[in-house]
Amino acid sequence: MLAEVLENLAPHAGGVYLDATFGGGGYAGAILQAAPCTLWAIDRDPAAITRGAALAARFPGRLHLIQGKFGDMLALLEAAGVSVLDGVVLALGVSSFQLDDPDRGFSFRADGPLDMRMGGEGPTAADLVNTMAERELTDILFELGEERHARRVARAILTARAEAPILTTGQLAAIIRAVVPPDRSGIDPATRSFQALRIQVNDELGEISRALDQAARLLAPGGRLVVVCFHSLEDRIVKRFMTAASGRAPAPSRHDPRGLTQRPQAGYRLLTPRAMRPHPGETQANPRARSARLRALERLRGQADERAAA
Numbered sequence: 001m002l003a004e005v006l007e008n009l010a011p012h013a014g015g016v017y018l019d020a021t022f023g024g025g026g027y028a029g030a031i032l033q034a035a036p037c038t039l040w041a042i043d044r045d046p047a048a049i050t051r052g053a054a055l056a057a058r059f060p061g062r063l064h065l066i067q068g069k070f071g072d073m074l075a076l077l078e079a080a081g082v083s084v085l086d087g088v089v090l091a092l093g094v095s096s097f098q099l100d101d102p103d104r105g106f107s108f109r110a111d112g113p114l115d116m117r118m119g120g121e122g123p124t125a126a127d128l129v130n131t132m133a134e135r136e137l138t139d140i141l142f143e144l145g146e147e148r149h150a151r152r153v154a155r156a157i158l159t160a161r162a163e164a165p166i167l168t169t170g171q172l173a174a175i176i177r178a179v180v181p182p183d184r185s186g187i188d189p190a191t192r193s194f195q196a197l198r199i200q201v202n203d204e205l206g207e208i209s210r211a212l213d214q215a216a217r218l219l220a221p222g223g224r225l226v227v228v229c230f231h232s233l234e235d236r237i238v239k240r241f242m243t244a245a246s247g248r249a250p251a252p253s254r255h256d257p258r259g260l261t262q263r264p265q266a267g268y269r270l271l272t273p274r275a276m277r278p279h280p281g282e283t284q285a286n287p288r289a290r291s292a293r294l295r296a297l298e299r300l301r302g303q304a305d306e307r308a309a310a
């Protein structure tokens, strides 16, 4: 959704921006090309930062790469001497580089070590499936993967690991496929369980909540936050955050007098009252874009800022 990202971020000359999910640098390159601005870029994956050196060389002094988690963006930028931004973009989830490399352990299509860590730190997916209690595993598969057969999958994992540890993506996919019947959607029965484990391994939902709050605080008046999600759980968090920040929280009950004094002060404006979706042409060219949703928020200018901008 590159065109929509640029349209909502609206980079301008002299602006300072953050791409908090650098990945393959596609968005970063387009932002740098769109205006003579400065771009800070974060990715938790050291391989993404290493790859980014080539793009930084193409835009001397304009692209600054930081390895770390976007949930720590405030501290990471503060350490680099940056406290105000004209825009932040986040494209959540995994990159094609990560998904397509069997050694990273994200894919059930090719066999590889059952890893799934984007940043290479903390417990792997293999650690989780070989140690978690059945109940905890069931909850993760159900809540983060929306897997209807979560209990059945968790039980099959416990049975299999009693024989031998589950160490590869191929082993895990075979265990899941043996107990989850294919449905009419045609997606692989392992899809939802793999997604749940990936979200858990990388604490993806916790990271998003931390990042949204910090990104909003970093924005200068008139600055914009643009988020692209690929999953309904992520989108729900983003939608709630942006709705509340723009003062669109549901009106308090007229029967509850506390609500009259506790309305949030809206310091932001919703740029996308409804999530933007990719054009049919984009989903044809890139089927992974099918589930993408974009939401954007702008920090309001105070009256003094309006006068200064006029």
Ligand SMILES: C[S@@+](CC[C@H](N)C(=O)[O-])C[C@H]1O[C@@H](n2cnc3c(N)ncnc32)[C@H](O)[C@@H]1O
Residues within 6 Å of the ligand: 020, 021, 022, 023, 024, 025, 026, 027, 028, 042, 043, 044, 045, 048, 068, 069, 070, 071, 091, 092, 093, 094, 095, 096, 118, 207
């Ligand atoms: C969908 S890709 C971004 C693609 C990028 N916009 C591009 O044009 O190539 C998501 C990237 O975000 C990174 N990422 C995911 N969660 C992160 C987090 N919590 N902190 C930092 N980077 C994260 C992943 O490592 C991955 O490289």
